[in-house]
Amino acid sequence: MRFVIIGAGRVGLRTARVLREEGHDVTIVERDANKAERARNDEFEVVEGDGAREAVLDKVDLESADALGALTGDLNVNFAACMVAKHFGCRTVLRIDEDYREDIYRKFASDVDEVVYPERLGAIGAKNALLGGNIRAIADIAQNLQVVELTITDESPVKGYSISELSIPADARILAFGKRDESMDIPLPDDSIGVGDRVAVLADFDVLEDVRRILVGDASRGAADELTANAGGN
Amino acid sequence: MxxxxxxxxxxxxxxxxxxxxxxxxxxxxxxxxxxxxxDIIAKVDVESPAAVKEIAADGIQHVAGVEDTQTYIAMD
Known part of the structure; x- marks a missing residue:
């Protein structure tokens, strides 16, 4: 697919890299000469100019682009770019700068298909790091809904249970299960849960802590470290 | 006006x-x-500049959820 990214800052450039790594074509629009140069050095195709201006966006051939990510720190630029891109039939993604604006843009910005607030995922990552090594955020589904991967430890209350015996809160669903050192798969009722196995759960924020307690227990940081050390040779 | x-x-x-x-x-x-x-732009039509200040400072700024306001008076 072909993508246009507005802004070669922290968020834009990283997004461009991830898309390129997955084999997509990426064109970046950046108005700051130094940032544009840095993106060019990174072997990206860069159009230098203000992404809020139609004359600049004309140069990136939006007609052949599948989607545009307006990922600058300037909300006015991001919104203008999305409006132009929508006119060309692109899918549009807008970065917001303050979390309360998420609902406003979801509701009122008809030219914007998706709203992203990068700080939210960053905060979840930091929180997981603080909690310890046995829980990891995979995706943010909605403001109050998250997919997390939990690793079963020696202290897990459910160690030795099967998937069908698991009892998790109503606002949570088990999405995938992976035996230690194997890839994640659809969970089967008879799968037995052992140390080092991973469970991906979709959960409401309110029950996330309960899910963690049920699946990995109140394992100390030390226990989590020990697990990591044991798995270290793989 | x-x-x-x-x-x-x-x-x-x-x-x-x-x-x-x-x-x-x-x-x-x-x-x-x-x-x-x-987030919002409001248009105010009143008799005097003092009334503009009253609406912005006492009215709009007192609505819960309003963080800040900035007022521009039309000259034409």
Whole structure:
């Protein structure tokens, strides 16, 4: 697919890299000469100019682009770019700068298909790091809904249970299960849960802590470290 | 008559409520939820510049969820 990214800052450039790594074509629009140069050095195709201006966006051939990510720190630029891109039939993604604006843009910005607030995922990552090594955020589904991967430890209350015996809160669903050192798969009722196995759960924020307690227990940081050390040779 | 535009920066996602509460303030002629670094722009039509200040400072700024306002008085 072909993508246009507005802004070669922290968020834009990283997004461009991830898309390129997955084999997509990426064109970046950046108005700051130094940032544009840095993106060019990174072997990206860069159009230098203000992404809020139609004359600049004309140069990136939006007609052949599948989607545009307006990922600058300037909300006015991001919104203008999305409006132009929508006119060309692109899918549009807008970065917001303050979390309360998420609902406003979801509701009122008809030219914007998706709203992203990068700080939210960053905060979840930091929180997981603080909690310890046995829980990891995979995706943010909605403001109050998250997919997390939990690793079963020696202290897990459910160690030795099967998937069908698991009892998790109503606002949570088990999405995938992976035996230690194997890839994640659809969970089967008879799968037995052992140390080092991973469970991906979709959960409401309110029950996330309960899910963690049920699946990995109140394992100390030390226990989590020990697990990591044991798995270290793989 | 004095016409003024008041840029409203919110700190809540309840844009609909803010807009309707701002529209309820006497002297506010119109209000729109906008994209960009402010969230609502209200148009004020009153008799005197003092009334503009009253509406912005006492009226709009006192609506819960309004963080800041900036007022522009029309010259034409």
């Amino acid at each position: 004095v016409t003024a535009y008041v840029m409203v920066k919110a700190n809540t996602g309840e844009a609909d409520r803010l807009k309707s509460q701002i529209l309820d303030i006497g002297g506010v002629d119109d209000a729109h939820i906008v994209a960009g670094d402010v």
